[in-house]
Amino acid sequence: MTQQKLLSVRNLSLEVARSGVEVVKDVSFDIEPGEIFGIVGESGSGKSLATRALISLLPPPIKVTxxxxxxxxxxxxxxxEADLRRMRGAEIGLVFQEPMTSLNPSMTIGxxxxxxxxxxxxxxASERRDRIVAMLERVGIGDPQAALCAYPHEFSGGMRQRIMLASxxxxxxxxxIADEPTTALDAVIQRDVMELMVELTKAEGTAVLLISHDLPMVARYTSRIVVMEKGVVVEQGTTERILETPQHPYTRKLLSSLPVRGKIRTIDTASVPMVSARNIVVDYAGRKSLLRKRTAKRALHGVSVDxxxxxxxxxxxxxxxxxTTLGRTIAGLVRQSEGEVLFQGREREADWRDYRLNCQMVFQDPFSSLDPRMTILALVEEALRLVPDIDRSAKRKRAYETLEEVGLGTDHARRYPHELSGGQRQRVAIARAIARRPKFLIADEPVSALDVTVRAQVLTLFSDLQRRYGFSCLFISHDLGVVEQVADRVVVMQDGRIIEQGDRNTIFDRPQATYTRRLLSAIPALDLNETGGVKLKWRLEA
Structure with a gap:
């Protein structure tokens, strides 16, 4: 007698009630008891809506057809409804992408x-408390007794996700059901959380439905996957088979978008650096109480970088x-307590206006850094407002040219930020930064919020522009796969200090610091094959 499937989905279809637009069409898959099963696809592929339908938690505009x-x-x-309430939580648990929106900010963790x-x-009650404390210990919360009385905002993102797992x-x-459970976390914490999830579920015999656009992570932990595009399942099977011999063009497109190591470039390091940070110390004011004096928290401990x-x-x-604190300090957005920043060998403050015209920044979230009341054309033109010797018509011409360079035509110029996708908004942020033709650019996590294919497009654009205009760049990221594609040199930081630095190949192939090795072990090395597939090899593992 064959074992009964834990979960079986057959020809599931969903649509938007008012418009009748079909957002999920004929989705079918099975999950076995104790299995780790994955659904992958970009934003808008319908993977989250399909999984919410499994426990009847669809948003009101969406209906099952x-x-x-x-x-x-x-x-x-x-x-x-009573049966669904008994099933949710007790039979089927959910871990969402952002634990801060899932945990109640007004209630203690306990x-x-x-x-x-x-x-x-x-x-x-007494046994409930004992179970909670034991589970918090299992998920790695340092002081579980104290955590019972703490609130969600008192924990880091990784710790909040551990608490969600515990609950x-x-x-x-x-x-x-784990819906993008590690997207907002850095590589090391991401791996720690996933290893913890696998350990806990194996111990309890729990099956996992892992939803993500992070193909390497899904490949590491799942036995079978479903690939979705625009609400349709385009391919499904064993994870190994799909990765090595993908059949559908969309699957091959996803795999080809994974970052690979860029070519070695020759950089003149004998000349005066474009930008130098010398012994930068940054202190943040600590909390002040009635009984204790305000104590400063040191964020940077004498950091130097060229x-x-x-x-x-x-x-x-x-x-x-x-x-990020170092990047903002170099940009002049955070004041250092000690140290200095040099621009082309001179103190930055010697000609502050010249430095600010030649130092531009691309932020992580373009939606919060672009004024929602301004058109795209106005946003790019604003970046040229203080550039000398350029009249209004020349500014407009430069703005249009820059939008074309980042892949946004004239039809995007009159739109507003909310009318663009995440990738298009990031292109606008890059256009604003390069419109002045700066000598130095700071990019702070510029692709961390983007899907794998959009990320690949933005990284290719960034590299093309960097080669065209030759600007120096400080590229801040926790995604080492991205760094391997774009960087000439890598600086590794931990607890406000530089623990290792060197050219990209040396850091990735022969890391010395234990922390660097731990960072690298969380990302795969990719071997591309002739069929459009990949083989993932996990770094520094025997």
Whole structure:
């Protein structure tokens, strides 16, 4: 007798109720008990909507128009609200992308974790507390007793995701749905959280439905995957087979978009650096209380780095390593407590106007850095406002030329930021930065929020523009795959200090610091084959 499927989806179709637009069409797959199963695809592929339909948690505008979802032999579509409430959490747990929006900011961690046990079990209060403390210890929370009385904002992103895992696994569900659970985390924390998830689910025999656009992560942990494009399943099968011999053009497109090592460039390091940071120290004011004096927190401990003409220096490290603080300090957005910044060998403050005209910045989230009330043309023109010896018509001409260079035609010029996709907004942010033809550019996590194919397009654009205009660049990122593609030199930071630096190939192939090795072990090395597939080899693993 064959084993019953834990979850079976047959010909699931969803549409937007008002417009009738079909967003998911004829999706079918099965999940076995204890299996780790993946759904991959870009934003808008319908993967999150399809999985929300599995437990009848669709947003109001979306309705089911066909298909069947069967959980342990029961039709989910025919369940009453009471049955669905009993199933959610106790039988099927959910971990979402951003734990800060999933955890209640007004409730302590202890109360939030206890809530599920109270609703779904008959365990007495003292035993509930013991279970919670034990689970917090298992997920790596340093002081679980203190964590019970703490609030979500007092923890880092990685710790919040661990707490979300603890809240779900407390109820020992048969199926865990993890929707982009590590997208907002850096590589090391991402791997730690995924290893923890796998360990917990294996111990309890829990199956996992992992939804992500991160193909290497899905490849590492899943046995079978489904590839979705525009609401349709284009390919499914074993993870190894799909990676090595993809059949559908869209799957091959996703795999070809994974970052690969760029060519070695010759950089003149004997000349005066374009920008030099010398012994930078940054202190942030700490909290002040009635009984204690305000104590400063040191974010940077005497950091020094040089960026030469035409060079791309990547600044890498985990969250809280100080890399963004260093970038903002060099840009002049954060005031250093000690140290100095030199521009072409002279103190930056000697000609502050010249430095600000020649130093531009591309931020991580273009939607928050672009004025929503201004058109795209106006945003690019604004960047030229203080450029000397250029009249209004010349500014407009330069703005149009720059938009063309970043792949946005004249039809985008009259639009507003909200009318563009994430990748298009990032192109606008790059256009603003290069419109002045600066000598130095700071790019702070410029592609971390983008899908794999859009990220590949933006990185190619960035490299083309850098070669065309020859600007120096400080490229800040926690994604070492991206760094391997664009960087000439790599600087590794941890806890506000530089622990290792060198040319890209030396750092990636022969890292010396333990932390650097740990960072690199979290990303794969890709071997491309002739069929459009890849073989993932995990670095520094025996």
């Amino acid at each position: 066909g298909g069947q979802v069967t959980y342990k032999g029961r039709d989910v579509m025919l369940m009453s 109360r939030q974790l206890e809530e599920g046990l109270t609703l779904h079990t008959n365990v007495i 779900v696994m407390l109820l020992k569900p048969a199926l865990l 960026i030469h003409a035409g060079e791309v220096v990547a600044l890498v490290g985990g969250s809280g390593s100080g890399k």
